[in-house]
Amino acid sequence: MVLATDTQKKLAENWFKDLRNQICAAFEDLENSQISGPNSNVPPGKFELSKTKRDGGSGGGGLMSILRGGRIFEKVGVNISTVHGTLNPMMQKSMATRKNMVGIEENPIFWASGISLVAHMNSPKMPAVHMNTRMFWTPVASWFGGGTDLNPMIEVPEETAFFHDILKAGCDKHDLKYYPKFKKWADEYFMIKHWGETRGVGGVFFDDLNSGSWINDFNFTKEIGNAFMDAFIPLCEKNLNQEWTDADREIQLIKRGRYAEFNLVYDRGTHFGLQSGHDPSAVLMSLPPIAKWP
Amino acid sequence: MVLATDTQKKLAENWFKDLRNQICAAFEDLENSQISGPNSNVPPGKFELSKTKRDGGSGGGGLMSILRGGRIFEKVGVNISTVHGTLNPMMQKSMATRKNMVGIEENPIFWASGISLVAHMNSPKMPAVHMNTRMFWTPVASWFGGGTDLNPMIEVPEETAFFHDILKAGCDKHDLKYYPKFKKWADEYFMIKHWGETRGVGGVFFDDLNSGSWINDFNFTKEIGNAFMDAFIPLCEKNLNQEWTDADREIQLIKRGRYAEFNLVYDRGTHFGLQSGHDPSAVLMSLPPIAKWP
Numbered sequence: 001m002v003l004a005t006d007t008q009k010k011l012a013e014n015w016f017k018d019l020r021n022q023i024c025a026a027f028e029d030l031e032n033s034q035i036s037g038p039n040s041n042v043p044p045g046k047f048e049l050s051k052t053k054r055d056g057g058s059g060g061g062g063l064m065s066i067l068r069g070g071r072i073f074e075k076v077g078v079n080i081s082t083v084h085g086t087l088n089p090m091m092q093k094s095m096a097t098r099k100n101m102v103g104i105e106e107n108p109i110f111w112a113s114g115i116s117l118v119a120h121m122n123s124p125k126m127p128a129v130h131m132n133t134r135m136f137w138t139p140v141a142s143w144f145g146g147g148t149d150l151n152p153m154i155e156v157p158e159e160t161a162f163f164h165d166i167l168k169a170g171c172d173k174h175d176l177k178y179y180p181k182f183k184k185w186a187d188e189y190f191m192i193k194h195w196g197e198t199r200g201v202g203g204v205f206f207d208d209l210n211s212g213s214w215i216n217d218f219n220f221t222k223e224i225g226n227a228f229m230d231a232f233i234p235l236c237e238k239n240l241n242q243e244w245t246d247a248d249r250e251i252q253l254i255k256r257g258r259y260a261e262f263n264l265v266y267d268r269g270t271h272f273g274l275q276s277g278h279d280p281s282a283v284l285m286s287l288p289p290i291a292k293w294p
Numbered sequence: 295m296v297l298a299t300d301t302q303k304k305l306a307e308n309w310f311k312d313l314r315n316q317i318c319a320a321f322e323d324l325e326n327s328q329i330s331g332p333n334s335n336v337p338p339g340k341f342e343l344s345k346t347k348r349d350g351g352s353g354g355g356g357l358m359s360i361l362r363g364g365r366i367f368e369k370v371g372v373n374i375s376t377v378h379g380t381l382n383p384m385m386q387k388s389m390a391t392r393k394n395m396v397g398i399e400e401n402p403i404f405w406a407s408g409i410s411l412v413a414h415m416n417s418p419k420m421p422a423v424h425m426n427t428r429m430f431w432t433p434v435a436s437w438f439g440g441g442t443d444l445n446p447m448i449e450v451p452e453e454t455a456f457f458h459d460i461l462k463a464g465c466d467k468h469d470l471k472y473y474p475k476f477k478k479w480a481d482e483y484f485m486i487k488h489w490g491e492t493r494g495v496g497g498v499f500f501d502d503l504n505s506g507s508w509i510n511d512f513n514f515t516k517e518i519g520n521a522f523m524d525a526f527i528p529l530c531e532k533n534l535n536q537e538w539t540d541a542d543r544e545i546q547l548i549k550r551g552r553y554a555e556f557n558l559v560y561d562r563g564t565h566f567g568l569q570s571g572h573d574p575s576a577v578l579m580s581l582p583p584i585a586k587w588p
Binding site: 068075193194195253257260261264265274280283284287288289290291292293294 | 369487547551558568583587
């Protein structure tokens with residue numbers, strides 16, 4: 001069965017909305033946990049919602065959901081957006097060099113829909129995390145892309161292994177080549193080149209995914225969203241009652257500085273967002289609530 | 295009188311060292327001021343010095359001086375460096391398109407010496423500031439560049455005017471066209487494009503300065519260093535005993551987040567430093583000690 005493009009777009013957009021709703025509900029549930037430690041008296045956080053616009057609205061837009069100053073989450077943003085428009089000359093040029101994008105300059109329009117999430121936790125004993133997936137469409141090619149990576153402030157090897165195991169199990173349901181390929185891609189992508197270190201402990205990263213079966217690629221993209229929840233939420237629950245010291249917090253704030261460096265210097269999604277006229281407050285919701293460069 | 299290139303290089307390098315010594319001495323003097331307010335019991339800060347290396351030392355290096363956690367300065371870095379090597383292909387390509395750089399690809403070596411300073415103050419009532427000047431030499435052209443800009447956390451129009459007046463007076467001694475030209479350049483350069491706002495209240499910015507008289511250009515570059523001190527230090531002294539509120543501090547931390555965005559997304563010096571293999575801790579000393587993206 002081959003679906004019409006409009007049907008594909010609608011299914012993808014609806015999935016990203018569904019996933020957003022599931023994640024926001026799960027995170028608000030986490031906020032309602034009974035915890036001990038410094039934040040036990042903080043009221044459970046709630047997401048605040050605001051609409052975002054590309055090019056003032058004429059290029060589509062989305063919904064930004066941010067929970068700030070919660071009991072568990074110091075700042076977590078979940079953006080969904082569906083945008084469309086004309087690729088700028090720089091993007092056209094960069095795409096035209098790809099084998100499957102020949103001719104894009106003749107009708108350089110695009111449509112994209114996706115979800116993007118970054119969570120910065122109160123506790124230095126809980127890892128920060130990023131997840132995003134998207135469908136990108138142009139008249140000459142369409143594809144899925146995305147990934148998720150774990151950013152512990154103080155690494156716990158068994159937690160890193162747990163996160164990767166869940167991702168591997170999800171990938172393996174679709175193609176045994178996916179996990180090794182997309183793990184390696186994440187290790188390369190999330191490199192802070194000037195420090196010669198990765199921003200976290202990796203995960204998976206994929207782009208330009210078009211296997212020839214839209215439905216298979218869509219199902220894999222959904223899998224990554226589901227695997228993210230299965231991999232991340234238990235790591236929060238495990239550490240709900242962990243104590244931390246001022247020294248742990250200092251490590252966290254410095255690590256967050258490096259996170260901001262990666263996003264502002266290297267991250268493609270950030271650059272695409274800032275250059276393509278998307279709402280900068282939505283693009284930059286990934287930045288940490290507070291960070292240090294001592 | 296035309297000076298030999300080696301003499302020019304030596305004079306420039308020595309000036310940047312002199313200026314560094316003058317500035318560090320003046321800043322340590324400021325730290326010894328009697329002040330009221332929250333930091334009156336903090337011991338006066340002292341610069342800590344460390345050597346920096348380009349390409350592990352084979353490409354030259356410099357001296358990084360950082361004063362942290364002082365009475366006046368929360369973090370101020372003053373870097374000097376003298377580096378040399380081969381321009382990378384991207385830099386060659388970008389330079390080869392300039393009128394005066396034809397042929398650079400045949401012998402793409404460079405030598406550069408300069409000073410770079412960024413000060414982040416404890417008090418939200420004192421402006422942050424940046425200054426840098428440098429001499430850049432290649433076999434086909436050499437030039438001076440640099441500038442200084444003021445970054446008040448809460449703007450005081452008379453302080454902005456004072457800063458600009460001192461810079462104008464310095465520029466006017468050399469060429470009446472310099473101040474309007476270099477002020478405009480600063481307004482354009484220090485724009486945080488994605489927010490459509492400047493990172494501060496401007497100053498002067500110049501690059502590719504080669505008037506045909508090396509000595510005139512060198513004297514102008516020295517003037518900018520001196521004018522910076524005459525313009526900035528009085529603004530610190532004026533505000534030594536100003537009180538501030540938690541709300542002022544919050545404004546400061548958010549403003550510093552924007553400052554970090556500018557440096558990491560747009561600043562040429564930062565990109566040049568990170569790409570050319572200079573010590574990342576020296577390149578990134580400009581980043582604020584603590585910043586917020588709430």
